[in-house]
Amino acid sequence: MNGTGNPVVSDQLRRARETLPAEVFAYIESGSFGEESAREAAGAWARYRFLPHALRDVRRVDTSVRLLGSTFASPIAAAPSAFHALAHPRGEAASRAAFGKDGSLFIASVRSSLPLARIAEAGAGDWWYQTFAMRDPGPALDLVAQARDLGATAVVLTGDTPVVGPKYRVAGRRIRVPDEQFFSNVPAGPGADQRDFPPLEESPAATVAYIRRLRAACGLPVLVKGVLRPDDALRVLDAGAAGVIVSNHGGRQCGRAVSTAEALPAVAAAVGGRAPVLVDGGIRSGVDAAAALALGASMVLIGRPVLWALAAGGEDAVLGLLAALRGELEQMLALLGVPDLAALTPGLLRSQGRAEDLLPAEAGRWAAPPMPT
Template identity: 55%
Template sequence: MHAATAAVVRRATEGDPRVAQTLTERPGTGTADREELARTLLPPEVYAYYASGSGAETTLAEAARAWSAFRLRPRTLRDVRTVSTAARLLGTDLALPVGVAPMAFHALAHPEAERATAAGTDRAGGLFVLSTRCSLRIEDVAAAAGPWWFQVYVMRDRSLTRALVERAAAAGARALLLTGDTPYVGAKRAVGGVRIPLSAEHFLVNLAEHLPADPDVPALTEQDPSIDTDVIAWLQEVSGLPVLVKGVLRGDEAVRCLDAGAAGVVVSNHGGRQLDRAVPAALALAEVVDAVGGRAPVLVDGGVRSGLDVLVALALGADAVLLGRPVLWALAAGGADGVADLLDQVRAELSHAMALVGSPDVAALDRSLVVPAPILPEASP
């Protein structure tokens, strides 16, 4: 990020919403700019792996536009000399209600991999969620992280999942995030399969020590398609940690997860990488929030590209928002500094937008601030 822009961001994150307005006047600081830079830096097959969606990529294409399918109804004559983006999530204080979604294999984007992502997230005061399919040992990432959660795929060999979960808990994870929308990995036409080819050493960095002799690795490590909500209690017992379920797009399914003991849910369609034509998370959020009715936190991810998108999500009732691909682009372009700059900018944009809608703190954001509008077609070139 340009040095002057970084200074603006730092001031904005200290509570003065006025300075954030200059961010939009600086070239090269938007999500699209970071993605274009990452595209030039990454091998084509890596960029395609990160950027791709499943099927015809209908869900992928709709994700960001769905957040734009809301219009704001600002309040007027409110004291917004200072604006606080501080939030508390499952007992953890955060500088902003934004975190990094779990994403696989950060070493494909940057040599420091998840260590850099975790460090940059901590520097910005956000929450980091480490993927089961990470590039580094859990303990090495934890040493660089601030508040963090561990994302769980329940594998066919349940003992492998148990081993990783126990290690994450011992390393300081504060919660588990169970991915529930991936009984099978979605096929991605753009990359000719389900995931990028990786060396065994890379893929098994956390699993190798727990495998039996002469293992059938695919058979043991793929997601178990037989799991149901009973696995929530099992994970709680194994880890001693709260378990949230990620991949919820329906109110009744959110209630079903909570009734089974989940500590919260994440409204998500897996970044458009699983079921194509699944409803955008932005359009599913309000139903889930209403069904949960304040019983537990509701988070959301998918297509969030700016602090204004974050504001819409919070106004619709989300307790926090997770960013996915924009973090990978920032990581590829700038390592830990790039991730911190991205999150600082999102916080600055959120602070500025909160001031303009008349909300001095996150608690003042509510459903009265937003109204739905049609999803607009993508602009022609």
Template identity: 55%
Template sequence: MHALLAQHEETARASLEPAVLGYYAAGSGQEVTAGEAEAAWLEYRLRPRVLHDVSTVDLTTELLGARAASPFVVAPMAFHALAHPDGECATFAGAGAAGALGVLSTRSSRRIEDVAAAATGPWWFQAYGMRDRELTLALVRRAAAAGAGAVVLTVDTPYVGRKGRVDGVRISVPDDQYLVNLAQHLVPGSIAREAAEQDPSMTTDVIAELAEASGLPVLVKGVLRGDEALRCVEAGAAGVIVSNHGGRQLDRAVPSALALPEVVAAVGGRVPVLVDGGIRGGTDALVALALGADAVLVGRPLLWALAAGGAEAVTAALEALAADLAHVLAVAGATRPAELDPSMVLHLGARTGLLR
């Protein structure tokens, strides 16, 4: 882990309320998947190129019309106000100052429009297919009107995963945060939190539905199989995000680092492929980009940064990650992410120590 990220985490763990810390850190089940995320990237080794001019490195990344300073993207995460009074407004201000793309969660604790006003960089909106589908459609329309460049549909949560560190699936969040974006769209007489829960009957039809409602490209987040990624692309997905939801959904699901090559191969360059889960430094990102990812999302480390020092710490974390990537990219013999390819990485047998 990058030293600054480790420092932010230490500060956050000392300052956050125990219940909030437990909620942010929790994985589902026995937390096997959550615990494997970082180690999975360490199973890869690099094959650097030599005698290439690497005096100038350019991390500029373009994704579906969004131009960012680096391939590091702020992952969608719920309820930032539990970590900092300014919540997502601080996170997205910090991301914009670093030139980073951010993805705003449906479970944001601040109004979409307020976060959009605070954001100084490109941003996307993450959506759930909720039991009251009109809630989902209303939110993506608002996000599009506020300036979102894409919709990220999370598909690995037909039910929210149970977490041992909290009582059930999440801690108690006040209505003024939980319903801040939902209350105005609720049907009179409906039970708000039930209407806003995930719809377990959702199918690939929702991809086109969200694209039509928002007028934006729709990426699908939460894919770990090549065949499932292809289904989503054929249903209209403009991008795929390889993710196991930070180990917070199906425990013992495969680490994203190991699922990525299969998904990249299946998609075959038809749409961008992004990945999250355990990215903690430039070398992790280098491996992911070499395996075919177009960008990498970072989650918990940016919540720790937010808790440790607000918008400025979020900026510092993203800039530190970018500087780390620029360094290892040059040492590996490349000047930009597009020069990386799978020939630059080897996977080590986790138990045998043999190359495979």
């Protein structure tokens, strides 16, 4: 839960801490239970070490990626995160505009501060919409269809939150936000209470059958977020998911969940190129991104750093964040002796200080999945 690794990220974290109200900063930074998973996220990527090639022609390197039929200038995308207006008055409009200008993917949260129509019109390029399996599915499915009509090209189903993990740093509760932000995308009748509002409450009864229900409601590809196990990855793909997102929800739900840096290799190996595998959690630099991509991720998502950047300087600061991360990734490609993302493979990595170190002789069984089209 720190900005080490890239000076722009570290500076924006510092400025966010100085700028935001203490309770808002605590909400953004909080993890669940003892916060072990949230604390370990960034450091887990730092356990990997690279085995770069020498004397390769890298005068030109390419960070573009093609995913689900769209091409993005960078594999660094916005993870869905709630209530961007807590960090900046323009909220998701500022962050969506920045990712659009960068040519990168923005994923809007069901708990966005702004109505979906305002988010959709705020920037260019592809965007996706994230939802949960709700106790009252009707409004949630209506919103998925609305997102499609507004131009969303895929839906992300967060599947790791049957109940909400307690955030002891903020007294175990969700932070209260202005009603117009909390209910921005769900019509709320008189007396609606943020503490108990079924259209925004996750269902503990949800199963993989909800994937088909989402697909039927919108006709868009559905990716499942919150996958940490290879068997779950295969199960959701068999149920119709178009991809998986390796995520432990930023350490905000299951206590002591394994880090995504540790979970990613086995999930990517199990999927074996059948569908795209994305990852979030603790990505704080282009070096982290390079490691994740080499381990089999098609794209990496950033969450808290976007909110830090918004607090530090709105849209311009988010653009600065994306430029810094992509610049580092370009440098890493050159230094690793690879010209593009497809050339990032597990054979470029070792895991430091672990019995199951990935050795070059083993790299063949973890061949990088082909880039989906």
